[in-house]
Every structure is written in structure tokens, then in C-alpha cells.
Amino acid sequence: MxxxxxxxxxxxxxxxxxxxxxxxxxxxxxxxxxxxxxxxxxxxxxxxxxxxxxxxxxxxxxxxxxxxxxxxxxxxxxxxxxxxxxxxxxxxxxxxxxxxxxxxxxxxxxxxxxxxxxxxxxxxxxxxxxxxxxxxxxxxxxxxxxxxxxxxxxxxxxxxxxxxxxxxxxxxxxxxxxxxxxxxxxxxxxxxxxxxxxxxxxxxxxxxxxxxxxxxxxxxxxxxxxxxxxxxxxxxxxxxxxxxxxxxxxxxxxxxxxxxxxxxxxxxxxxxxxxxxxxxxxxxxxxxxxxxxxxxxxxxxxGMHLMEVPPAGPSAIRSRRIIGPADDEVALFSLQGDLRFAAAERVVREFQENPPEQSRVAISLRRVFSIDAVARRMVLEAVRRLTLDGHDVYLIDPDTVLPDPDPGTGGRVQVLHDLETFDTP
Missing domain, CATH: 3.40.710.10 (DD-peptidase/beta-lactamase superfamily)
Known part of the structure; x- marks a missing residue:
């Protein structure tokens, strides 16, 4: 064509x-x-x-x-x-x-x-x-x-x-x-x-x-x-x-x-x-x-005017679901799109307003294309605070969109390339 x-x-x-x-x-x-x-x-x-x-x-x-x-x-x-x-x-x-x-x-x-x-x-x-x-x-x-x-x-x-x-x-x-x-x-x-x-x-x-x-x-x-x-x-x-x-x-x-x-x-x-x-x-x-x-x-x-802002895209949180066996459930949050301040704020707010009950929390970045510096800090701070709240936190990041994640003092995160670590249905 x-x-x-x-x-x-x-x-x-x-x-x-x-x-x-x-x-x-x-x-x-x-x-x-x-x-x-x-x-x-x-x-x-x-x-x-x-x-x-x-x-x-x-x-x-x-x-x-x-x-x-x-x-x-x-x-x-x-x-x-x-x-x-x-x-x-x-x-x-x-x-x-x-x-x-x-x-x-x-x-x-x-x-x-x-x-x-x-x-x-x-x-x-x-x-x-x-x-x-x-x-x-x-x-x-x-x-x-x-x-x-x-x-x-x-x-x-x-x-x-x-x-x-x-x-x-x-x-x-x-x-x-x-x-x-x-x-x-x-x-x-x-x-x-x-x-x-x-x-x-x-x-x-x-x-x-x-x-x-x-x-x-x-x-x-x-x-x-x-x-x-x-x-x-x-x-x-x-x-x-x-x-x-x-x-x-x-x-x-x-x-x-x-x-x-x-x-x-x-x-x-x-x-x-x-x-x-x-x-x-x-x-x-x-x-x-x-x-x-x-x-x-x-x-x-x-439509090239710099101030011609497109409508807001879909939520940064694509889905939230529970995976794994009943006695060892994992709360899986799947994110999507390009993460900047507004998108990262929505992710942080979800953790604040609907805190996961499961001890293990996984955040999937498989559908995330990029994360700017502000969103990176916000996501990692959320990881740190989830850790301090007693959760084990995992990042599913097969394309390394968030390289070398360091949640800071008191935070811990394990990076995985897929979900095979968990016993998913």
C-alpha cells in the first residue's frame, strides 16, 4: 500500500x-x-x-x-x-x-x-x-x-x-x-x-x-x-x-x-x-x-497544536485480580500505557483506597510502554510502603521498562520476567 x-x-x-x-x-x-x-x-x-x-x-x-x-x-x-x-x-x-x-x-x-x-x-x-x-x-x-x-x-x-x-x-x-x-x-x-x-x-x-x-x-x-x-x-x-x-x-x-x-x-x-x-x-x-x-x-x-490535548486514555490499572491457590493467594495489579504523574497517582490511590488483603502483591508492567522519572519514583515509593505494611512485593517486568528498581529504605521488591513463579490457574 x-x-x-x-x-x-x-x-x-x-x-x-x-x-x-x-x-x-x-x-x-x-x-x-x-x-x-x-x-x-x-x-x-x-x-x-x-x-x-x-x-x-x-x-x-x-x-x-x-x-x-x-x-x-x-x-x-x-x-x-x-x-x-x-x-x-x-x-x-x-x-x-x-x-x-x-x-x-x-x-x-x-x-x-x-x-x-x-x-x-x-x-x-x-x-x-x-x-x-x-x-x-x-x-x-x-x-x-x-x-x-x-x-x-x-x-x-x-x-x-x-x-x-x-x-x-x-x-x-x-x-x-x-x-x-x-x-x-x-x-x-x-x-x-x-x-x-x-x-x-x-x-x-x-x-x-x-x-x-x-x-x-x-x-x-x-x-x-x-x-x-x-x-x-x-x-x-x-x-x-x-x-x-x-x-x-x-x-x-x-x-x-x-x-x-x-x-x-x-x-x-x-x-x-x-x-x-x-x-x-x-x-x-x-x-x-x-x-x-x-x-x-x-x-x-x-491536530498538531501543542495545547490540543487528547482525551484521557484508559486507566493505568488494566486489571486487578487474585491468582494462585486459595491458601497462598497473590494480588495481581496489571498496569498499562505510558506512566506519568497522573497515571502513577491513580495506581498509588488504588493501593491507598483498596489495600490488598493478600500477603503477596504482584505489579505487572507487561503492558507498560514507558515510565517517566516522576512515575518511577511514585511506583517505587508505593512498593516501599507496601513492604512496610507487611507485603512481599513482586514486579513482573519482562521488557525491563523499570530497570534497577530500588524502593529505598525499608522497601523490598523481587523482579520477575513472568508469572510462572506463582501457581496460576
């Missing part, structure tokens, strides 16, 4: 194609010469399947779409405190190239505007890295997000650096406030090289898919950054990624996103999919006109 998804992507591209509004970024000569009729869309699932349509393999410069990925690399390299000391996370409400800084400290308001991105670039790589080493770190990091080796487009770099007057002024200001330690020209050159990396729409979908997949590249299976870094990055994308149009974007589209003045646009829907579009005509915010239209259609057609 042929998947309907490529056909859908082709249809939505055809629907937005007549829109000729907007213009290429004429303040950068190399970008001004881009073919304004290029159009592409791609999706990358968290298990590594890429769907695309249109000019999805055409190369263009990444530009500001590099910002969230460089921010993630800086967080991974220097730690949260060091990065937050130099770059805030507040929406600016201003255009991407405005001097949006804190009046007293000179700290850029967020890493998605140019001032914040220049400061963020200076925080990539280990402390003491040279400018060349930082550029190399950024290219290596962007390549890891894309799952293939990426290169700088030197013609774009030289075109941009010759006209980077405003970014030079931003860098001079950052240097005056000791936000960056480099010579301002060196800092701008490194940031401009970062923006000049060549990508395709399919590359961007994979990069966004890596964010959607908790920092693990869906194609290579290799971790790029931690889940904690991804959470921070996606949060800043949601509030600041679309510049002074971020509020309208988040309410209307509802996907953490980032645009670039070459016409690229990405979105990452956590746990589901990475999305990328390409169309060089930009609106007054510097965002792709047809790209924004495509994302609006994706949200409407596929």
Missing part, C-alpha cells in the same frame, strides 16, 4: 503555491538572488521515517534556524547556569535584529534574536575554545542533529559578512557589557559562518525530529543532547522562536518553531514529529509566508 502522507504533502504544497506575497531577503545579496518559487515540506517521525514533497533536497543556508541548535549545544557544553548568566529567555517583542538587551546588564533577552545568538555562539564548545574551535563544534553539532555531514556555503558567508553592519554593532555592545570576550568582529564572523551552513528541507525535518525525539537523532539513533537540554530549547522556541510574531504563532499554530531568512521553517512536536518547510518569500517578521501557511494547515488538518 502507498502511504497517503506524501500525497497529502503534495496537496498542501499545491494549495499554497499560488501565494506570491512576500519577498526574498534583499539585504543579503546572495539570498536576494534565491529562486522565490522554491517550495518544499518534510516530516520526520521520531522513529526515523522521512516524508517529503517538492524541492525537499534543494540546498539553502540554515540562517537563524541554527539558533535553537546552537543554543542546545551551548547548554550541553557549558551548562544551564553559565548560559543563562549571559543570555536570558524572555520574549523581546521586537524584530530579530533589534538591540533587545537588559538595560543594566546588557544581557540579550533571548537566544533567538541576533544579539542573543551571537552571545550563544560564543558559549559553544569547552571553556577556552578558540573561535575556530567553536565554529568546528557548531558544524559538528548541526551535523549530528541532521544525521549527515554539513558544510558552510562560503559564497553566502562572504555575502553576509560584507553587509553585517548591524550585527557588528550588536557584538560591540555585547563586548562593552562583557557578555562576550572575543573581538566583536571575530564573534560576528563565527556567528555568520554558523548561519551559512547548507541544509535541505529533509535535513531540517531530521534536525527538528531530533528535538522531538528527546535529543536522539531518529535516523542514526545517536544522542546529540540530553532531554533536559531539549526541554529548555523547545520552551524558548515556543515563546521566542518566531520573534515579534511568537504569540500569534503559538496561539494559532501551537508548535515550537524557528524560522530563517533563507526561507526555511522548522517545528518540533515533542514525542511525535519534526516538521520543515522551505519557501524563500518572507513576511514583515522575516518568516516564510508560504511556510507559515503550511504550518497552519498542518495544525488544522493533523
Amino acid at each position: 502507498r502511504s497517503p502522507i506524501p500525497d497529502y504533502l503534495t496537496d498542501v504544497l499545491r494549495a499554497v503555491e499560488p501565494d506570491q506575497s512576500g519577498a526574498t531577503a534583499d539585504y543579503i545579496p546572495e539570498l536576494a538572488q534565491a529562486d522565490p518559487d522554491r517550495l518544499a515540506a518534510a516530516l520526520c517521525t521520531v522513529d526515523g521515517h522521512v516524508y517529503s514533497a517538492g524541492d525537499a533536497t534543494a540546498a539553502f543556508s540554515i540562517q537563524s534556524i541554527s539558533k535553537p541548535f546552537a543554543y542546545a549545544l551551548a547548554l550541553a557544553d557549558r551548562g544551564f547556569d553559565a548560559v543563562l548568566e549571559k543570555v536570558s529567555v524572555e520574549p523581546s517583542g521586537n524584530a530579530f535584529n533589534e538591540m533587545s538587551v537588559e538595560p543594566e546588564t546588557g544581557r540579550p533577552l533571548n537566544p533567538m534574536i541576533n544579539a542573543g545568538a551571537i552571545a550563544t555562539h560564543s558559549l559553544t564548545g569547552p571553556l577556552g575554545a578558540t573561535p575556530d574551535e567553536r565554529v568546528a563544534r557548531v558544524i559538528d553539532g548541526l551535523s549530528a542533529f541532521a544525521g549527515r555531514r554539513l558544510e558552510i556555503d562560503e559564497s553566502v558567508y562572504h555575502s553576509e559578512i560584507r553587509h553585517a553592519y548591524r550585527n557588528r554593532s550588536l557584538a560591540n555592545m555585547l563586548r562593552a557589557y562583557d557578555i562576550i570576550a572575543d573581538d566583536p568582529l571575530v564573534a560576528v564572523a563565527g556567528y555568520t559562518r554558523q548561519c551559512s551552513v547548507l541544509v535541505t528541507t529533509e535535513d531540517l525535518a531530521v534536525m527538528a525530529g531530533t528535538l522531538a525525539n528527546r535529543g536522539v537523532n531518529p535516523l542514526t539513533g545517536r544522542p546529540v543532547v540530553s532531554a533536559e537540554v531539549v526541554r529548555q530549547t523547545l520552551s524558548v522556541m515556543a515563546t521566542c522562536g518566531m520573534y515579534d510574531g511568537a504569540g500569534d504563532w503559538m496561539t494559532r499554530v501551537g508548535v515550537p518553531a524557528k524560522s530563517g531568512v533563507a526561507g526555511g521553517l522548522i517545528g518540533a512536536l515533542p514525542g511525535q514529529v519534526g516538521i520543515a518547510t522551505f519557501s524563500p518569500r518572507l513576511d514583515r517578521h522575516g518568516n516564510s509566508v508560504r511556510g507559515a501557511d503550511l504550518f497552519t494547515r498542518f495544525t488544522a488538518d493533523m
